[in-house]
Amino acid sequence: MHAKHRIGLSLLALALSVGLAGCGDKKADKAATQVAAKVNGEEITVSQLNHELGKLGKLAPEQTKQAANQLLKSLVDQQILMRKAVEDKVDRDPEVMQLLEASRRQILAQAYVQKLTANQAKPGDAEIADYFTKHPELFAERRVYRLQEISVQVTPANTEAVKARLAQNKNLNDFIDWLKAQSIPARVSQSTKAAEQLPLEILPRLHQMKDGQAMTLSAAGSLNILVVAGSQTQPINQEQAKPVIERFLLNAKKREAAEAELKKLKEKAKIEYLGEYADAGKEPVKPAEASTAPAAGAPSPEKGAAGQK
16 A cells, blocks of 8 residues: 555656646746645645555556546545535534544554554465465365356245255256245356355355255355356466465454454453343354355355255
8 A cells, every 4th residue: 555655646646746737946846746735725735646546456558647537526525515514504414423433443543453464474485385275165166157156035934945956956957947836935146156255154065066066055034055066177376376365364464463352351351241232252152244146144055055066
């Protein structure tokens, strides 16, 4: 992020200095490059602009000036509206104050975690090689899957019947027809995904499946059936995988360091849950469900399942 900021700042400073060439001495030019615009006397600095520019990621040199100009106009508009909001005491509105405080908490918490993990050591070659060896499904035996997914809305009363029917049917279409006949809502979709695009929770088991086999994933109120309609092996060697593994392991180390620090701080803190939330501290925190349906539950390959060859 800091590298992007430095690059963006250099390019923008260069563009501004070119536009101001011949308009004064070097000292004046240098001072002018620190301010990108003024709105009723209030400055919008190059640093502010560069911060927003960095959020766009790496841009080609010819795109940087255009993007900077567009962002600067947006910052000018934002400054005008913000000043008017303050004049009208919008910042004193209780809901707005809560939003501002929530943003402040989030920013400070994230900043502390970033500071804590900034100097985390990169994984060594041995760690990278070990991870490569232990995860053939991602690298040496990587596959690109053509998947069919059926998301069935089930109830406690019909879940077992749906599972039994799935195991009996040799043809996926027959199973779908049966669901329709039983008036059981279901949604069918198809996709093509490489191994690294799939949830890590299910990938090792999916890797063991042959084309035509299916697995069922249970979630609250639904039964998801994932069928490997076809697949193609496209391996990645260790040299190709190294940057990805290094980044993954480094992020894992940072996450572990952050979790350890949070645990230590919580042990020192005095935490009280009050009123109707008195029992909240006693309940284990449930991990958030993955956004993709396959990660919703614990998978188990179903031999003889729908679509199996």
